[in-house]
Amino acid sequence: MQTEWGIWPEVAHIVAAMIPCVLILHVVAVGALVFIWMERKISGRIQDRLGPTRVGGAFGWLQTLADGIKLLGKEDLMPKDADPFLFRIAPYVAFVASFAAWVPLPFSIGWVAQHVNIAVFLVLAILGLEVFGVILAGYASGSKWSLFGAMREAAQVVSYEVPLGMCVVIPVFITGTMDLVAIGEMQAGLFTNWLIFHDPFTFLVFWVYFTCAVASVNRAPFDLAEAESELVAGFHTEYSGLRWSFFFMAEYGSMMLVSVLASILFLGAWNGPIPILSPLTNADNVFLNYLANLGGCVNLIFKGVLGVTVMIWVRWTLPRLRIDQVMTTCLKYCVPIAAFCFIGALGWQTGGFGVWRDGQRIPFINDMFPAHGRWEVREGWTQFDEAEGNDTSESVSAVGDGAEEPGLPGAAVVDTLQLVSKQDGGGG
């Protein structure tokens, strides 16, 4: 029954399941630690101050830890009118939703807690649940400020899920898969292969996605749910101590999550602008493969942090919108632009738009260095050569050992890891 290391297989499974959970928990919690410090430093610089300077040395980099210890020591208050059960459980609902959405999210080729075939859909489905925590908190607090904040958040999040979903669909139909690992691998090579440079419409829709993402995680200028100057602190007015900090961890976790999702869908995922380490994914040496994956992971986290930095910059630069302006932005601008880009990208992909007189595609940034192997990374599909009716194995390579497979969708399943090991190191 025991494995070769003398561990019971069931225990080994549980340990193997715990490792990614703990790692993701650290991404969320340590991420919040860093982002709160960054937020204070950047807002200080924008307002011509220094921000925290004392705790932990020159840059005040331990400030958040000091804040956390202070929060631990605060009294845990609950208002008299509160609904005790819902009041207690609301922060955990928000945090669990923000945390669970990380599970299908890959950090590098194959570095994913649970490799899910429909990862994009699952991330969006779980991310939409975070608003439950906010509404429950607002209702259960028994305070009118909390209730106002929660209802504003509900209206806003429900509205912004529509354009957000439309934006996410565009990379999905360009790549033909909802598997985030495959989507990331299809953008390997130079930065010109990133999906944001696929056509003019994806370039436009990236900014719509980012706007909707900022709105769906309740950051300024869309932070009506916790508008300090109007609603005291919105839905978390009555919270203190550790419960309050759970809301903050959920918020910063979601910010990083939507930024990382934007990086994977539009900004080349773990592929840097110039492929330096990614050719090493072909190497036979395990440690070189590991090094390449580590470089990809650093790349992705850097892009995610860059997105969060932009969110912080926007928060401290733009004034807050009114609720009617928020709705106008969503329904009159984001939805039509996203729908237009959807049709446009669809036409570009199928050859309806963007074609010269002589039938040539108008070159966009994506076509400048066409030496990328995007169509070698297909998930779950095989293609037939129309002329011969044969399985064109060089454009498909559905299975790692190149075996002939029946040409039916679903019958052949790509293992992306094996594919990548076959594929050459990308354009450049």
Place this chain on the structure above:
Amino acid sequence: MLLAAINWQTFFFALFALVACVFAAGVVFSSNVVRMAFYLVISLGATAGLFFLAGAEFVGAMQLMIYVGGTLVLLIFGVMLTAQERFVSMKTNGAEWVVSLVVGGAFLVLLVSVAFSVDDWSSPNPNQEKLGVVEANSASTVGAGLVGLRVDKLDLEEGDLQAPGMSGYLFPFVIISIHLLVVLIGAAYMARTKRRASA
């Protein structure tokens, strides 16, 4: 060792099923609308957990997106309604209990009898030779089935694939979505004309 003696698949099935059942009962016995909606969220979420446990990730994600996400709207209306005092606690009277017990009990009897009438489910040890390896982790089979390409029916003859129900679901799907679109446009039109008349 105790940990090794447990079948974890069964354990997690029991856990998720228990959570789903307990909170479903909570929906019935609670008198507060918001708590009911929250219990419903947990119950439906645990059902999604059962789907994930069975490896049907697409169905699980759909469960989360449609049912759990749809309960969000219920929750919002609950919060809106319970801002008024008389809805904070909703009491059910005896007649409502009787009616709901009859309806719910009849439905339960129907479901249980149907569930036990399936031969494959009654045997604790299914015939291993009848079990085929199906690629459960791919949503592509679902999409292909929608347009009539049944990957799970490859062993059928050519004539059997022409039978009703084998030609894909794309056409009824499109009809339903067009119907819903018409309903949406009609609702928006009626809402706008009413406002214009009153103003």
